[in-house]
Amino acid sequence: MSTAQSAPALSGSARTMTDPDLVALVAKLRRSFESGVTRPEDWRHRQLERFQAMLVDHEADWLEAMRADLGKPQFEAWGSDYRIVLGAVEGALKHLSGWMKPRKVGSALVIQPSTARILPEPLGVALIIGAWNYPMQLAIEPAVGALAAGNCVVLKPSEVSPATTGLIAKLVPQYLDPECVAVVPGGVPETTTLLTQRFDYIFYTGNGAVGRIVMAAAAKHLTPVTLELGGKSPCIVDSDVDLDTAAHRIAWGKFFNAGQTCVAPDYVLAHTSVEAPLLGRLASVLREYYGDDPKQSASYARIINDRHFQRLQKLLGSGERVVGGEVDAAARYIAPTVLRNVDPGSPVMAEEIFGPVLPVLTVPDLDAAIRFVNARPKPLALYVFSRDDGNVRRVLDQTSSGGACVNDCLSHLLADTLPFGGVGDSGMGAYHGQSSFDTFTHYKSVLNRPTYVDPKLRYPPYDANKLKWVKRIG
Ligand code: NAD
Numbered sequence: 001m002s003t004a005q006s007a008p009a010l011s012g013s014a015r016t017m018t019d020p021d022l023v024a025l026v027a028k029l030r031r032s033f034e035s036g037v038t039r040p041e042d043w044r045h046r047q048l049e050r051f052q053a054m055l056v057d058h059e060a061d062w063l064e065a066m067r068a069d070l071g072k073p074q075f076e077a078w079g080s081d082y083r084i085v086l087g088a089v090e091g092a093l094k095h096l097s098g099w100m101k102p103r104k105v106g107s108a109l110v111i112q113p114s115t116a117r118i119l120p121e122p123l124g125v126a127l128i129i130g131a132w133n134y135p136m137q138l139a140i141e142p143a144v145g146a147l148a149a150g151n152c153v154v155l156k157p158s159e160v161s162p163a164t165t166g167l168i169a170k171l172v173p174q175y176l177d178p179e180c181v182a183v184v185p186g187g188v189p190e191t192t193t194l195l196t197q198r199f200d201y202i203f204y205t206g207n208g209a210v211g212r213i214v215m216a217a218a219a220k221h222l223t224p225v226t227l228e229l230g231g232k233s234p235c236i237v238d239s240d241v242d243l244d245t246a247a248h249r250i251a252w253g254k255f256f257n258a259g260q261t262c263v264a265p266d267y268v269l270a271h272t273s274v275e276a277p278l279l280g281r282l283a284s285v286l287r288e289y290y291g292d293d294p295k296q297s298a299s300y301a302r303i304i305n306d307r308h309f310q311r312l313q314k315l316l317g318s319g320e321r322v323v324g325g326e327v328d329a330a331a332r333y334i335a336p337t338v339l340r341n342v343d344p345g346s347p348v349m350a351e352e353i354f355g356p357v358l359p360v361l362t363v364p365d366l367d368a369a370i371r372f373v374n375a376r377p378k379p380l381a382l383y384v385f386s387r388d389d390g391n392v393r394r395v396l397d398q399t400s401s402g403g404a405c406v407n408d409c410l411s412h413l414l415a416d417t418l419p420f421g422g423v424g425d426s427g428m429g430a431y432h433g434q435s436s437f438d439t440f441t442h443y444k445s446v447l448n449r450p451t452y453v454d455p456k457l458r459y460p461p462y463d464a465n466k467l468k469w470v471k472r473i474g
Contacts, residue, residue: 145436253409
């Protein structure tokens with residue numbers, strides 16, 4: 001299978017844009033926003049239609065770019081990047097009118113007569129910084145919400161996935177309004193310069209260390225942020241469980257995109273009574289998915305770059321290998337690997353794994369699993385496999401995570417009715433479906449009072465009688 005080696009270099013370490021270019025670019029978008037061009041529904045609708053065409057006209061190019069970056073199987077690239085973004089655009093086109101409508105609400109007796117409305121208004125110029133692991137989805141799906149909400153957008157896809165970023169940089173100016181949407185295909189120097197500029201919203205996806213840099217830069221301009229971060233998402237397997245389905249779904253969720261998924265089940269906490277049968281089933285499911293030599297499988301992706309390959313290779317030394325462990329540095333291949341007898345203090349449990357290594361730890365009961373989760377930073381996702389509704393409820397009630405999925409992995413992301421985002425160390429803010437529009441919208445509260453009547457009750461001079469009436473009205 002070809003890997004990221006076939007991806008064209010973005011620009012090596014050379015800068016793609018100079019500081020003055022970047023400053024001028026943001027200023028241009030601000031002028032466009034201030035001209036009011038992005039506000040009408042027509043403009044937004046047109047951009048979304050063009051966005052849809054940018055996807056549909058180039059479906060094969062998008063899939064090929066992700067194969068070049070990550071060796072992504074077509075099935076995975078289509079399902080997890082292409083289709084998700086296309087679904088977001090279709091949803092936005094369908095619901096745009098409704099989302100844009102002012103909402104009438106009631107108002108208190110003391111301020112009658114009046115009408116109260118909530119008016120959605122665009123924020124201004126948004127900066128969207130994407131990550132490499134779902135290089136299409138993470139860079140451009142947030143832009144669907146930003147454009148639907150009537151904003152100008154600077155897109156900064158990840159330099160770590162150069163083929164997809166190159167395609168975004170090529171297609172976006174061809175399809176979207178170049179006065180209002182721009183792509184900056186650079187790395188840290190370009191992003192650092194962009195972050196000195198004033199934006200009206202910053203939407204960042206990536207690791208928490210850079211998330212802190214982004215938030216600190218945003219604070220200088222009081223710019224609100226969404227931080228889509230990661231973390232170690234636990235997967236609890238109860239004693240009363242459909243083991244075969246659990247093994248299929250856990251293995252799929254973990255080894256999809258070779259584990260390079262922000263919501264991948266990072267580790268399993270299995271009830272002691274199911275450890276051995278679960279490990280046995282995981283081993284047979286992996287053979288079923290990827291054959292005896294997963295390296296030959298067209299259904300299995302590669303590690304994005306040498307740095308991540310080396311980082312992951314060090315984690316293979318934790319615990320005892322049940323399955324996998326084989327590596328090929330030249331192909332950046334790491335076999336789907338399952339570990340047991342893993343010490344909670346070992347390297348594989350110290351940081352988000354973000355690769356195809358699954359430690360299976362055991363717990364004597366559900367309370368121990370809940371304690372284990374609560375002793376660590378709040379994860380982006382939590383998975384619980386159980387046939388016992390009471391146990392599922394206990395886990396959901398007694399733990400905190402960005403999202404959760406019961407008896408499955410990853411699929412909560414596909415419900416666009418569910419806002420997707422983290423909590424605590426796994427991030428802040430959310431998107432998908434209407435929450436993407438909400439993220440890039442200011443909901444302006446407006447009270448309108450007619451002048452045909454003007455009761456004098458509130459005006460000075462105050463007296464005991466006025467106070468009595470005010471207290472009565474509330
Ligand atoms: P990355 O290396 O692509 O970096 C993310 C973005 O930050 C890039 O656009 C990059 O140019 C920029 N960046 C890097 N260093 C910077 C700096 N010093 N200053 C300013 N910008 C900088 O991606 P990554 O961080 O390796 O992504 C992996 C992490 O992201 C994991 O923790 C994963 O869980 C998380 N993630 C979260 C989500 C989510 O939706 N919550 C999705 C994907 C990945």
